[in-house]
Amino acid sequence: MALSTISSWSSSSFTSPWLYDVFLSFRGEDTRDTFTAHLYHALIQKGIRSFIDDDEVKRGDEISTKLLPAIEDSRISIIILSKNYASSTWCLDELVKILECKKSKQQIVLPVFYHVDPSDIRHQRGTFGELLAKHAENLYGDMKLHMWKTALQEVANLSGDHLIINGNESKFIDGIVQEVSRIVNHSYLHVAKYPVGLDSKVWDIMNLHVSVGTNDVRMVGILGVGGIGKTTLAKSIYNSIAFGFEASCFLANVSDTANQVYGLVQLQETILSKIFGDCKSFKVDSIVMGSSMIKHRLPSKRVLLILDGVDHLNQLETLAGGHDWFGEGSRIIITTRDQHLLTTHGVDSTYKMRGLNQDDALQLFCWHAFRSEKPVDGYGEFVEQIINYAGSLPLVLTVLGSDLYGRSKKEWESALDQYKKIPHQDIQRILQTSYNRLSENEKNIFLDIACCFIGDVFDDVIKILDSFDFCPNFWIPRLREKCLIFELNGKLQMHDLLRDMGREVVRQESPKNPGARSRLFNHEDVRDVLEEDTGTENVKAIVVDFLEDDDMIRLSSKAFKKMKRLRLFRYRNARFSGELKSLPNGIRVLDWPKCPLQSLPQFHGDRLVILRMPFSLIQEIRLEFKNLMVMDFRGCEFITKLSDISSCPNLMKINLSYCKNLVEVHDSVGLILDKLVNLRLNGCFNLKSFPRRLQLRSLGFLDLNDCSGLQNFPEIECEMENLREVHLRGTAIEELPSSIGHLIGLESLELGSCVNLKRLPSSIHQLKSLGWIELNDCPNIISFGMEEEVHNGQPTNSTTSNFHLFLTNSGLSKSNFLGPFHFFPKLGYLDLLGSDIVSIPSSIKTYVRLWYVSLNDCKQLQEIKEFPPNLKVVSASGCISLESLPEISKEFNFPRLEWIGLARCYKVNMGNWMSNPAWNKAEMIFPGKKIPDWFSHCKEITSNSHRCKFDIKVAPPYNLDDIIGIAFCAVIEPVATIILAVSIMRGDTYARNYWDARAAFDEIDSDHVWLRYLTTEDIMHLRAVRVDRADDLGIIFESRDPNSVIFKRCGVHLLYKQHEPNTKDHAGHVPHHENIGNLANPMGGSQLSKRRRVDYDEYEDNHNIESNLYTQQRKPASTLEIKIFLISSVWRSSYVK
Secondary structure (H helix, E strand, O other): OOHHHHHHHHHHOOOOOOOEEEEEEOOHHHHOOOHHHHHHHHHHHOOOOEEOOOOOOOOOOOOOOOHHHHHHOEEEEEEEEOOOHHHOHHHHHHHHHHHHHHHHOOOEEEEEEEOOOHHHHHHOOHHHHHHHHHHHHHOOOOHHHHHHHHHHHHHHOOOOEEEOOOOOHHHHHHHHHHHHHHHHOOOOOOOOOOOOOHHHHHHHHHHHHHOEOEOOOEEEEEEOOOOOOHHHHHHHHHHHHHHHOOEEEEEOOHHHHHOOOOHHHHHHHHHHHHHHOOOOOOOOOOHHHHHHHHHHHHHHOOEEEEEEEEOOHHHHHHHOOOHHHOOOOOEEEEEEOOHHHHHHHOOOEEEEOOOOOHHHHHHHHHHHHHOOOOOOOOOHHHHHHHHHHHOOOHHHHHHHHHHHOOOOHHHHHHHHHHHHHOOOHHHHHHHHHHHHOOOHHHHHHHHHHHHHHOOOEHHHHHHHHHHOOOOHHHHHHHHHHOOOOEEEOOEEEOOHHHHHHHHHHHHHHOOOOHHHOOEEOOHHHHHHHHHHOOOOOOOOEEEEEOOOOOOEEEOOOOOOOOOOOOOEEEEEEOEEEOOOOEOOOOOOEEEOOOOOOOOOOEOOOOOOOEEEOOOOOOOOOOOOOOOOOEEEOOOOOOOOEEOOOOOOOOOOEEEOOOOOOOOEEOHHHHOOOOOOOEEEOOOOOOOOEOOOEEOOOOOOEEEOOOOOOOOOOOEEOOOOOOOOEEEOOOOOOOEOOHHHHHOOOOOEEEOOOOOOOOEOOHHHHHOOOOOEEEOOOOOOOOEOOOOOOOOOOOOOOOOOOOEEEEOOOOOOOOOOOOOOOOOOOOEEEEEOOOOOOOEEOHHHHHOOOOOEEEOOOOOOOOEEOOOOOOOOEEEOOOOOOOOEOOOOOOOOOOOOOOEEEOOOOOOOEOOHHHHOHHHHHOEEEEEOOOOOOOOOEEEEEEEEEOEEEEEEEOOOOOOHHHEEEEEEEEEEEEOOOEEEEEEEEEOOOOOOEEEOHHHOOOEEOOOEEEEEEEEHHHHHOOOOOOHHHOOEEEEEEEEOOOOOEEEEEEEEEEEEOOOOOOOOEOOEOOOOOOOHHHHHOOOOOOOOOOOOOEEHHHHHHHHOOOHHHHOOOOOOOOEEEEEEEEEEOOOOOOOOO
């Protein structure tokens, strides 16, 4: 950026950002030496900077390049519309440019109708009409003429001044000068020395929120954390639009003034005096009086009121109580750090501030630090560290850049180290204002988060803070509304500079003695206090977070003795040596993973709420903590027993996962813990004794996965409506008790790899909420619980409309599954992958809700006798023994069928599936070498090719608008064993790509036939023109990877509304199947069958397939081109297991 930019920024920051106050646009031969000269002289006499083009050189056809920047740099344009104004193309170009700047730069346009009737200009009649007609002769069809006409109509509709013939010209000019003086005498606020990145924010809020020009009264909030630039933005908006209002007022630092004695009264007086211009006549005696005066006087004015730095609702209620306090078209802009304040006051919209992007942050810092746009050589690494530290906050970049300006590299290096330890005092002071205004509970929570919980799971932090009696569910939302914290991906986060501000508040509690501070988080301070025994009763929380995992703390045996108010101890990464004898009795959270102690230190623990010691050397768990809610000893290898837990009645979570030597869990765990919600014992391989009875009414999750020594599941002794999930995978259980029917809220039951499991109880069919059973790898299951009659032979079963059953790699050949009993009548999803099933019997058709069946790699499967009536997807790839499919008739039996995957089913007899075009409702892949006979357009490809194209010209009696669908077919020869996928797209470069998820095939290793049908509705997703507006069709089959697959044959078939014979294609006559139209559209007419589409863009992102891989020469609008891509990939859709 040139040095002139620095100069213009510096000056414009304090004064008008415009180079000129007024630009005069006029027709020289009409008014240069008369009206325009007099007006220009009057403006100059008033000190109004005015631009007039006084070049006597004859103007050419194009507008002078010096006039364009003059127009852009002028605050007001006065357009003197005289009778010959429209004769000059120069003037007309000026007019267009002026109106552009009115929109883009919020400039003011004042039209002067000099001896002309505005309606003549508006309707372009009289002299203006004649002049435009002459231009039309020379510019026939030129867009410029249209732009001129539009501009003249627009300017004629603006409010302006009309001087009639023989009018008082001197008085008329005085009126114009007074109006201009009112506008230009508006004082400008200092915005910023270097307003980097500001223009885009001003544009956003002006266009999306403020919307000057409408008659409604609008209140707009500007929300953001301290230092993000709210005030700077508000000032810039004020400078941009204040002159367009009858009156304006910018109240800075509202909260600071309001908190002073009579502060609100003072603010009310300021508003009244700024709006009405007379300080003495507006004496306000009380807040109530001030509010009344504003409410009753301002509705007569169209005002701009900006309230900067509001932090309490009463400030808004007394200064801008409601929309009815202000005149039509008024705008009230409020800057604040508190979302709730804006919501409560009922603002119309809120603009949420964001920090600077990386480029703008770099530029802003460099302008302050180097007075240039880029870093000085040798300082780049320092600058990068600063940008990362500042975190895109303009305030911080400005303060630090100014602080480092002109300093040496050594000074920069030293300063950076200091910033990391102690924030810059100016930054601390500004950011700490947010903290100072918090309530006591909010301050405690804020400091706890800043020192202890950043990056932790949000819900976990809530529970910990709740254990401190801080009521976090009430206060945390308020901290969020004040922009002090936020949640990201379920974790609690805080801006780094706010974190540092909070930690500095704690450091200032005792700058020299860390042991006297409320919270310890710095690793050096923690080491000092724990090794030197310097802690005091002020210490409330300790977080051990060392830089290196191998750091050793030589723990004093009495390290915690003086810390009587310690409520939280969290360990993250350090090692301890020494013997710890006791902990403070009042501790509430003990979070100490990898604890080297073999037993818990001595302490009463009456207030202990959370006890987490995973992967520790603890051998025995003391269970005497009456308020304990969370117990986590997962991965503790030396724990062998969970004893009587009667003394911990408030437990809600128990986690003993992967305690591999745990043998016994006391019966009390299953009986007395009425509040227990979550019980995890997965991976306890030696667990043999588990409670024999369960009556845990609050339990919602039970995990016993991989407890391979567990042979029995407990009896359920009461209705447990909250238990949603039970995980028993890999256990030695042979049978579930019939009392499992008491788990009335059960939704998911996992029994995979239960190799001893033989039967399910009949009561399982009474569980109305059950929607998921996993029985994968259960080779010995023989009964699904229906040998006996249930509810007179009618199982109640799940109320879930899409019941999922997983039986992959299970032994079903000897079971009663799919036998005479109708199991799981609401079955919707069935996965039999790799099972030993031989036949799918006709009884499967009774499952009317079944829409998905996976039979992949069922190598013994020989026949599928029937499909369920509402089946959508059947995936049977790798069924090498499969020979027959259900018979179909001319009237398609399975109207919802979308996908049939038969890759590597080498024995399958497609039978009438190939000859019957009713398949058009489904997409298919199966071994084969032949295109169906009824395809009307076919090509045999003799040479190895990865591309095949059809140019189809539709001849009478048909047109493209008669088409209701297109069928595609390809015989594919894989060069190597591949996983194949299909993308269908329009050939236009600008088209969106659509991924067809059903067309992801299993590995194929021989010739396969692929069939696909698209309705015209499907095609609408792929094109810019309608089918009925195209003349020709171009169909291209192309392999994405020529080294993986080649085409041997391709086919296309058009399906029409009518039943007459098909037309010829370029290869000659091909017979048309007489029933195809009716089968494709059984309702007749042009009604289209709806099909499911999956957007290709998601696949494209995952595989880095750029759109330019598919670009090509654009076709004329009359050609509809569809491209079929075959893509070799390692990805599989959700339809293929």
